[in-house]
Amino acid sequence: MFKRLAIFIIFLCPLLQFSQDYSALWKGHFSYNNIKDVSSGNNRIYAASENAIFSLDTQTNEIEEINTVNGLSGETISTIYYSETYELLVIGYENGLIEIVFDNDDAIISVVDIINKPTIPTTDKRINHFNAYQDVLYVSTNFGISVFNLERLEFGDTYFIGNGGSQIQVNQTTIFGDYIYAACMDGSGLRKALVASPNLIDFQNWQTINSGNWLSIESQVDKLYAIGTNRRIYQIANDVLTERFLYPDIPMDMRTVNENLVVTTQKEVFVYDTSFNITSQAFIDPSFDTQYNAAIIDSESIYIGTRDFGILKTLLVNPTVYEEVHPDGPLLNIPFSIEAEPGGLWVTFGEYSFFYNPYPLNSRGFSHLKDGNWINTQYSDVFEARCLNNVAINPLNTNQVFISSFFSGLLEVNEDIPTILYNETNSGLESLTLPDDPNYIDIRVGPTLFDKNGLLWTTTTLIDDPLKSYNPSTNRWESYSFTDIISDGFSGGNLGFADLVIGPDDTKWIASYKFGVIGFNENGGAQLIKSISKQDENMPIELATAVAMDKRNQLWIGTLNGLRVLFNTSNFFTDDNVKVTEIFIEEEGVGKELLFEQFITDIEVDGSNNKWIGTADSGLFYFSSDGKKTIFHFTKDNSPLPSSSIRDVSLDSANGIVYIATSKGLVSFRSGGSSPLEGLESAHVYPNPVRPTFNVVDEKVKIKDISENVNIKITDIEGNLVAEAQSRTNQRYSGYNLEIDGGTAYWNGKNMANNVVASGVYLIMLSDLDSLETKVLKLMVVR
Template sequence: MFKKLIVIIICLLPLMQFGQDYSALWEGHFSFFNIKKVTQSTTKIYGASENAIFSLDVNSNEIEQITTINGLSGETISTIYYSETYQLLVVGYENGLIEIVFDNDTNVLTIVDIIDKPTIPPTQKRINHFNAFGNLIYISTNYGISVFNLERLEFGDTYFIGNAGSQLVINQTTIYQDYIYASTSNSGIRRAPVSSTNLVDFNNWELVTTGNFLSIEAQNDNLYAIRTNRRIYKVVDKTLTELFLFPDVPLDVKSVTDNLIVTTKNNVFVYDTNFNLVSKVDKDPNFVTDYTSSTILNEQLYIGTKIFGVLKTSLLSPITFEEIHPDGPLLNTPFRIQTDARGLWVTFGEYDEFYNPYTGGGPHRRGISHLINNAWQNTPYEDVLGARSLNYISINPLDNKQVFISSFFNGMLEINDEIPTFLYNQTNSGLESLVLPNNPNYIDVRVGASTFDSNGLLWITSGLIVNQLKSFNPSNKQWKSYTLDAIIPDAFDNNGFADIVIDNNQTKWVAAGYDYGVIGFNESNGNTVIKAVFSEDQNMPSTTVSALALDKRNQLWIGTVKGLRVLYNTSNIFDDDLSVDEIIISEDGIAKELLFQQYISDIKVDGSNNKWIGTTDSGLFYFSSDGQKTIYHFTTDNSPLPSNSIRDISINENNGTVYIATTRGLVSFQSGGSGPLETLDSVFAYPNPVRPKFNIVDDKIKIKNISENINIKITDIEGNLVAEAQSRTNQRYSGYNLEIDGGTAYWNGKNMANNVVASGVYLVMLSDLDSFETKVLKIMVVR
């Protein structure tokens, strides 16, 4: 009854909204190794990573995830708190957002009061701490203290407690002996009577002591405060008595079950009510990592870490540790992804838009992750032979257990049967280091975009050298180098390449940095030819090309930092003048350019020749094969994308799963489409039989593993035509009762009169229009 009342109240609140549960078609692939905060209920431990949360039921050991799939925002989490009274989890974010996750509910309540408040600068809205008292929760922020009513789910007052009502960074609050105390970053400890009805008046807040305080926490009859000088003090009235000097800066301080818990990066200290040390946890040699936060439940200590998720150990005998976290990739910052027959490869190396690997503390020492049969296998940096800034992934089509991963600093890593086996560099391969005139000993082998051709040769791009295009034959280890100096005069004129694709004519198309657009290169006839498209005269909106894709018709789709272009004829480009076309669509009767001025980060073509296009700030688009129809436009507002900045897309054509790498994590979408097969040998229909509870109109019957050019007729048992479709005519999303999407056909159960068919047996007759192969399936419909 109480929860129903909450829902009624929520519907009336303008600054709150429910996040939708997307678990039907979406799946999250988040990392839970780096835990920022832990908290507890009476039966569960909650651990928050950068932008996702998991819970552990300590009785059943069941682990559940709470992510953008369940309605979380995907923003960066700063703190969490669980309310046993109201059975909800409160999540605070660095940007001021607050979300509430209700127990046993699929909805997430989003509260935007702070994030939308114009009088507070964006940099000062960070949520630092939640402190519950009665039905209120005091929210410590970088501007002051806000009050939220957990019973009514609404905001109360905001306290600006600095001198003359100025904004202060509040790190933590606590209630002690009828006072609310606040620790500030640079203005000491302040307090006010908690029962006062006028706490908005800064004059009611008195200064207890000056200094820079990280935390303040009440523990039964005691009050403790910790300064940035690593010292903990007992506070009595306005007198501070020093108790202990911690070896490292305390990161998390909380009182749980009469214990005071202080967490530093190297230790956890647990004290009783007399400040006697109950337990001191050092680092375990098997789990060398920094600690971040800790809590206690059932005499067990749960420690958040930066590398191993949550570590569980005995409170009184912290000798052995248990690693706890959901399965997931190494990090929530995927850079490049690539599907294979068994799952998905992920790299986390980075370079910026100017191909600088030193950005953000790089070259990055990060490992790789591989999703294999729905389980993650993670290879840490220590096992990748020293390869830094790992980026593009190419899987050998002749041996899918052999994988080559580009390093934008150390060359190219070869992996066989999941094990990194060889690092190609300037000393043992045809790869080259850039040469600095004033530092000839500097080594920097920048390998970026790569792909295999139909002959099993791996084509590799490399920036800041003369021979920027290379081929490698994995079978005989032979290297060849090619210069692009007909377009790029000097090695240092081009830092790197955004993409490389190879068309049916064996022309290599490379997205050449930020000055030379797209370069077409072909050496297959013994006569090397090269051509580029980058100028306004060739209808290019920018010289900076960011993504390339070749569709099923051998048309080249070109993404730039200022929009989209298509090269419709890739056959005679070395003989003809080269120009590209924009796609013009009609929107409300007005002709517009598709994706005008959008920064396009990636383009992928699915089995139906439809286009998935990612952008850097507008989310993900799914277009029909010609771009004239927008099938989906996913953003953080209408989907579980953790960010509108898309880094990479990869499609599993066997099952239609679309993997999306964003700046804040990895998710996948079950598009339902798949690539066509060469024969009808493995074609099948499901569900079959179709039972009464199945929603045939919306969920549709799928006919899988069809060939590319096919005619499908569905008849009843007496031979009456019920539905018919043909490739390239009855395409999906076109409103037909029977639609074809690559290797899958969809029937909504309706007949030629647009009525749902009656119970009975229906024949599906398939005819390949190229090979004349035929196949007949039977589908039983029970209504």
Template structure:
């Protein structure tokens, strides 16, 4: 009944809105290894990672995930709380956002009352703790305390309880004997006020019990306890503090569950009964789980402890010796940097460099591992197993042996993986790779390998920054390396810091994004007489010297993303012959006005799908899906209208076989099932599904798919008597064009309608496929039952 009341009231509250569930087309691939907080309720244990949540049902061991796919924001979670009374999970964020997740409901209610409050600095809006009392939640924040009414789903008063009514950081509150107590930082101590006082917004009604920095306060039956930042736990009695225990490490989490007091430090979990007798103590199992604890909760039999590296560890309450690791299948981290999709999976690395190809940013060069999604199973290789390779930043899979993968290190060289196992780290001692060559002739033991790719002959091409020979080929069959310089364009070894993208066209020309200053460089070894051409100047119509993304489409047109917009080189075949080469912007019409597509946008990646459409990622405007010529925006995904956890896109990779687009953002990895698949060379394996089309199938919306067709195909659908029902052609009836029969790369979509735009009757229908290039034909049968 409570939930029904909440849903009704929420419709009239202006600062609340429901998020959409996107599970039909999207999938989240968030990491659940680093747990920020655990909570308990509804006979479940909830665990929050950086921006996603999972629940554990102890009775069935079922794990359920709550992510941006279900409507979460994707922002960084700071705390969670479950209300048994109202059957809902409350989620607090570092930026002040609140969200409410209802049990057995697809709705997530977003509450922006704090985040939109103009009188509070953005740095002070962090939500630190939720404390429930009657139908209210006292929200501890970095500015004070806000009150939220769970029955009415509306904010009440906000208490600025610092001296003179200033904003101070409140870490936790509790209610004990008609008083609300607040544990405060900044020397503001432990404060309290009567809950019956109707004027708690007046700071003078708050009494300071003691000064100091307090991180937690909790009531347990007839006892009140507080934790200070000097690792001491106190019992509070009539404003008198009695020290109860000095911990080896600072308590990180402090709560009461089932009348037991739980104190969590990075290495221990202490559970006390109502007499402060130690009921249980969990000690970190460093032999099997080298990590740190973050928070803990209990049920009648087990302790559930959140960790930084292993999700939740479950152990017996009265015999906490053996641990069970619990979390959903997931990648290692929520900071994917580079992707490489395969059929039924994707490889992920987490190394970083900044805009100027500096790997020492954000604590780098980073010691992070590798993740590989293989048919719904995540295979994670930690840093300890990657042979010391740091700042792993780019991935190439051998097209002739998909079990052989090469991963670039922007510090250590090139890592080879065979059958999921790192086997060789190539550096200057065992390969043609070179360490940094600085202008003062100082050679630094720092090998910055960036973008790599395989050519049609199986040669692996690598790029390196701050060396004289920036591009190299590696022949895997004889272990032979060859080196080439780009110094006719680049000014000296230090002239270029790195290469983000490299692609190879049908003429064997290598196209590379060349650092911050040299735009795009084309290179062809030309039988021993190398050809090099640069495209980076204003005279060539480049909007900026920093090219950040490249893609070669199915018409051999080169799409170039830059720090300040998009360009296309329509004729790539004569790049070395044309002395006055220029690239073009794409002009679109918007509201009757001619505009440049993606004007001044920082383009982070470009990928081409099976229908020659373009997926374009940006640094702060989300993800664009454009028609093959760029004239039509099919989708523009942002955090507001999709499950993207961030509008900052780092990388995109497409599984052309299954039509899945993987999207790496600064806050995690998601995928979108676009349905667009790559075309095949023949019609041999073409098939249609569902087949038969049963009465329960919504043929108009979900459509019949005709899969594994060739690139240039004509399709006719007729009834059994030969009457034409629908017709389409690859380069005419493209998807999203409103035709009854649309073709998207290797897949055609039929909405079940005939030429009169009516849904067809029950019967058998013939699908006649004709390849317009090879004249190959094939006939399929589809049975429709209505």
């Protein structure tokens, strides 16, 4: 009943916003290892990671995920609270946003009142704690206390309780007796006021009972406790503080659960009875070297939110054995570089700055999505390789991959096990050289890529011979100088390389920081090298950020300030007047440059020669093959992207999946397209039969594994033409009943008269226009 009332209220309040459920085509691949807060209710434990939540059913052990695909914002979560009375989960964020998730309901409500308050600095809007009392939540924030009514789903008063009504950081509130107490920072101490006072908005009604900085305050039946930044817990009686215990490490959380006081420090969990006797104490398990952030209990177990292992579950009466509980996912929610494979994905977590500076060096492993499960390799297993970035999969042995380190060299991984780290001692890789420290070792390997012959090409920053090849079969390295372009590898101004692609003529196209796009070809030993970076070559800036070769051998170039295309790549080395071209489109009768001055982070070409283009702050674009038509434009506001800052994009062409790495997590979009095959031997149609329950108009019949240049005719059993399409004419998203997207065709079940066909057997006749190969498929339609 409460929930239905809340839904009605939504339509009356402009500051409440619905979020959509995108689970049909999107999937979240979030990490749930770093748990910031926990809550419980109705036999479920709720755990919040940085920007996603999971729940554990304590009776069935079923785990459910709540993330941007379900409608969460993707912002950074700071605290959560579950209300059994109203059957809803309240989520607080560092930016002041509050979101409400109802049980058994797809709707997620965003409450933006705090975000929209102009009188509160952006840095002070963080939600620190929710304290439920009767039908309201007291919301502790970095500016004071706000009151949120759970029944009406609306804000009431805001209390600025600092001296003179100033804004101060409140970490937690609690109700004890007739008073509401607040634990404050900034030297503002512990404060209290009569909870029934009609004028709590007046700071003069708040009394300071102790100065200093306080992390938390909590009531337990007939007792009141507070914890200060000095790591001491005090019992408060008649406004007098009595020290009870000094914790050996920093207290992170204090709460009351079923009359038990639960205190979580970075390394321990203490459970106290009403007489402050320790009834249970959970230590850090050596098998799970981590930090504790928050904990909650039920009648049998302790559930500990950790920094690295999700929830650790252990027995309340004997907390010695720990069980790791969280959804499957990658190591972290900060993907830096991704590389898709059929049915899987490799993820690294970098990283280096815009200026190609890897410092401060990070110590992170990598993740591999394989057969629907995540295999996570910790830093301890990668031979101390720092700043892992680009992944290259060996096309001749897909169980072998190479991962670049932007400090330590090149890591070889076989069957998901790191086997060797290539550096200056055992390979052709070179360290940069500091003029004042000849012993300094720093091997900054960036973009790497296998060519069609199984030769690995790597780029190393700040050396004279940055381009190197490695043959895994012979263990042979070759080095190639760029001094014709970059006179001095270390001091020549080129801080790094952003991307690498290899053309059909074996030319290596490399996006550089200082010299635009560099083209290199071995040319049988008579090496060719040239760059294009200047304004008179129509480059908007010398800083290139992405390159991609499309199916027409046109080079698409992303830069810090926009998009360019090199339409004729064949004469690049011979033409003295090579220029790149911008793409112009028409919007509302006005011509404009496509992606004008956008910071482009990645370009990917799919099986239909369409382009996926990621940007630094404007989301992800999907363009037609010539860039003239925008098919999709996904942002944080209109899709499950947790951020509009796109770091990398990779395509699983075999399964029609687009993986998208953002600054706040990883998601995938099932675009449905696939790469064409050489012939028609594997072509098939599904679903077959088409049953009455199948929504053929929207979900469409798929004809998969077709060749690149194909004609498709669909006829009824009597030979009457129902639909027809050709690869280069009836492309997807063009409004035809039968459309072709790379290696897959889509039919909406309609005939030439635009009516859904009747029940019967239909013939799908495929003709390869290049090889003249044909194939006929039969399809049963039941309506």
